Amino acid sequence: MTQEQLTIENQTGRLDKVVADAFEQYTRTQVGHFIADGQLTVNGASKKANYKVKAGDVISFDIPEPEVLKVEAEDIPLDIVYEDDDLLVVNKPQGMVVHPAAGHPSGTLVNALMYHTKLSDINGVIRPGIVHRIDKDTSGLLMVAKNDYAHEALSAQLKDKKNLRQYYALVHGEFKENKGTINAPLGRSKADRKKQAVVADGREAVTHFEVVKRYVGFTLLRVTLETGRTHQIRVHMQYINHPVAGDPLYGPSKTLAGNGQYLHAATLGLTQPTSGEELQFEAPLPDYFETALANLTPYFDENDTMNQ
Numbered sequence: 315m316t317q318e319q320l321t322i323e324n325q326t327g328r329l330d331k332v333v334a335d336a337f338e339q340y341t342r343t344q345v346g347h348f349i350a351d352g353q354l355t356v357n358g359a360s361k362k363a364n365y366k367v368k369a370g371d372v373i374s375f376d377i378p379e380p381e382v383l384k385v386e387a388e389d390i391p392l393d394i395v396y397e398d399d400d401l402l403v404v405n406k407p408q409g410m411v412v413h414p415a416a417g418h419p420s421g422t423l424v425n426a427l428m429y430h431t432k433l434s435d436i437n438g439v440i441r442p443g444i445v446h447r448i449d450k451d452t453s454g455l456l457m458v459a460k461n462d463y464a465h466e467a468l469s470a471q472l473k474d475k476k477n478l479r480q481y482y483a484l485v486h487g488e489f490k491e492n493k494g495t496i497n498a499p500l501g502r503s504k505a506d507r508k509k510q511a512v513v514a515d516g517r518e519a520v521t522h523f524e525v526v527k528r529y530v531g532f533t534l535l536r537v538t539l540e541t542g543r544t545h546q547i548r549v550h551m552q553y554i555n556h557p558v559a560g561d562p563l564y565g566p567s568k569t570l571a572g573n574g575q576y577l578h579a580a581t582l583g584l585t586q587p588t589s590g591e592e593l594q595f596e597a598p599l600p601d602y603f604e605t606a607l608a609n610l611t612p613y614f615d616e617n618d619t620m621n622q
Contacts, residue, residue, distance in 0.1 A: 392426050412424065423444075481539070483535045578599055582595045
């Protein structure tokens, strides 16, 4: 059991918001559950989430220890693009979570990988072998380490920006330019803690994009990551008013139907940790993505050479 306590000094506003702002590890929704379950008190008494805090209020709450997840190997089919003694490259389908977490204890990529092979121990029980992640509803290529040496080497490549990571992104709107770069720092959104956002004090984030094909109301981009922040492409595209189609978190309410964002990790380049060989892998657009493109109307402009 973890006990948290906060004494109000100059904070003002609703109880749930003040507590969520003070404790970054808890979302406002989680704090609301603490209040509703009677785990959180103000001066020893229960209050509602909309209670307006006052100077001198003592807020206390007890948080049960999180359940320890036991990750089981599961016989789940994998699309393995490459494998050697150090690593493997997997083409993850849309809808598959990368590693177990609350709400997703099984059926993840890690569960499938554990059945297939031995993985590095660096990330512990929950994320063995996972060097980098892509979102649940993003499809495409991931590199996975089979031993600690490979894990450290591949992680160093990511840190030093030596990997090639290119995505296809179908975004809202029609681009006038053929290519560009978005250099805008990212961090947790001040307005919604479940989201990332462009913030002045965020971490460096650089995204390069190039138009592949224009459609009426949409554009297919090839996006190259220079950095790899959480939700980087999705946030950067929203930032320039071209959100990724189908994105339930950063996109408009009226978007393409589907099971999530139209974002696919298509190209992955890396250095093999033992041999030093430069390797590059490609994963074609999945069927759902191809179908969506086939249903769009190509945009033609006599000055647009990219669609001719």
